[in-house]
Amino acid sequence: MTDTSQRTRPLRVLAAMSGGVDSAVAAARAAEAGHDVTGVHLALSANPQSFRTGARGCCTIEDSRDARRAADVIGIPFYVWDLADRFREDVVEDFVAEYQAGRTPNPCLRCNEKIKFAALLDKALALGFDAVCTGHYAKVLVREDGTRELHRASDLAKDQSYVLGVLDDRQLAHALFPLGDTVTTKDEIRAEAERRGLAVAKKPDSHDICFIADGDTQGFLAKRLGKAEGDIVDESGNRLGTHEGAYGFTIGQRKGLRIGTPAPDGKPRYVLDISPVTNTVTVGPADALDVTALTAVRPRWCGTAPAGPGTYTAQLRAHGEETEVTAELVDGHLEVTFAEPVRGVAPGQAIVLYDGTRVVGSATIASTVRVTAGAV
Template identity: 85%
Template sequence: MTETSGAPDAFPGAPTGPRTGPRLRVLAAMSGGVDSAVAAARAVEAGHEVTGVHLALSANPQSFRTGARGCCTVEDSRDARRAADVIGIPFYVWDLAERFRAEVVDDFIDEYRAGRTPNPCLRCNEKIKFAALLDRALALGFDAVCTGHYATVRLTQDGRRELHRSSDQAKDQSYVLGVLDDRQLAHALFPLGDTGATKDEIRAEAERRGLAVARKPDSHDICFIADGDTQGFLARHLGSAEGDILDEDGTKVGTHQGAHGFTVGQRRGLRIGHPAADGKPRYVLDISPVDNTVTVGPAEALDIAALTAIRPRWCGGTAPEGSGRYTAQLRAHGAETPVTAEVVDGELRVAFDAPVRGVAPGQAVVLYDDTRVVGSGTIAHTRAAR
């Protein structure tokens, strides 16, 4: 197996010669986990010409978390290489650290600086796996990028591609793929999405294939925060500055060391000196980076009736015309809720049938038509239900 420090115009594993029949030239993004390893193996089994690639996302890999909990650590690179050996495919390491820093890490810090709560995994899919990686793959002659996401691509009768939820609802990852546009979707393969296999069955399949990652734990944390301490990471990059914690009426009820350390809906870690008048817990209702204040209040004050999302992206199609009925998902593992949505002046306006709670600006709203992903947007504003 071979490593490369970058993604040059040509490399030994790039496809050569004409492609014939349904056999695709596939670049399999191998994170070092069980899902991407099985996805690569299934792509080979389907008859495709597969090359594995691991993305080096840190200029100093030791600064990323060690142990089997991430998706871009030194250990993960080794696990991906061993899996490629077992599968019998060429394997390379591509250095995308600079792009990852600019598009994901710096964006994460900037969003918190502005008082918003970003989703770095969604941004990585949009900017790294299906932009930087896909662009280089196509330039090298590959037809598609294969990943271990649990989602399904369907081809319609008129030749369009649609993104749908995985048949395993418990592992569905279509929410974090809701940023993919028509071009990106046309070159995406998700071999795990439409087989109906559960995660336990995927692990059992990995064992049958002799893949050592079969029992490797899933990653749930932010890969570029080495110790898992998000507040500490933000404090190191944004500094500490004492500010006030205010009640809804503007009464000071405590202090903090930086508004960036909070997110809307947060209950724990507020360190408020005295209880509310009604004795009930307080939650973060609003974050103001301008004056470095955090406003807290009762749980019912988190209920919202509508939101506005910016930078909408339409998954496998164009923007819907007029007002329509959909369901919306607001978190990676959140439930769907019925909504009415429309595009107004380039913004996505979403009204909920019933109030929803704890929606933070910076997060993504993803719209669905049954199982089909319609599109997504970044939440900019919310309207309270009361």
């Protein structure tokens, strides 16, 4: 198999430049490889702030200026495209609706699926570009029959294939990830940026959720959904306290419960269930979070869908570890059984299946089966 980051035929490439160091180096590498590269910064906020808050957030006016300066140094054309309305509808509103329904979404996956490799890619193809280039750490390999596979990055410590697990065949055919094939540390990427004269070499990484610049997810949701006082109860239904909105909690959460009454065994309690219908949050011991199986919906395959049941490894969080599973597609749903119980699995999260380093596909968790509490 060959790595598409090392394509021999020059391509017309649209490089998505966030204003950070990874996307700048990716664009520079694509240009150095001989591709005809154009940089584009996505304006995703209708009211961008002039400056980010510390290392949080992205897509600000400051970021667009950093991206433009990087494009100037690389020597490529540069544009700013306004996708704020599409981003609000497909990512932000989806994020709020999922929390309101008691689920825990991953907006980065939704952004890759709906914005970078849908809205952006569609526009790029319409303008005659061959591929969209990003600074993600992942690899696209081409098999002898011409089909493409998404694989983990060579540097597993920086691998971002989990958030790309929503990409299908068509999207992979037009994806370029120049950072995925090299085993380099972030310090080495920054050193490369500095050698190239890119001012973003020492710029802090953005983290958390890009459209919540201050990192206060609960405050962000409260502004949009309003306060709605409800009960916090134990597994027997005993009232332990109150909250100001069930949407502010996620399965497995320990901090911020504000329960005055200690547990009988003196051990910490965790969020076990969130009921948006009754606006109730149920808490209990850590071992009540152990999950043995789950059902996931809206599967997306990075290639041909599996023909029958199979054994894979699964990743449940962007920076989570792999765990062995058996999985089967049943009536359009993905039924997954874990070899060993896992903890803190929340509906709304994505499960991404792997065969070695190859990404098989992903799906959205709809329900789980627990060791002690049955289906949730």
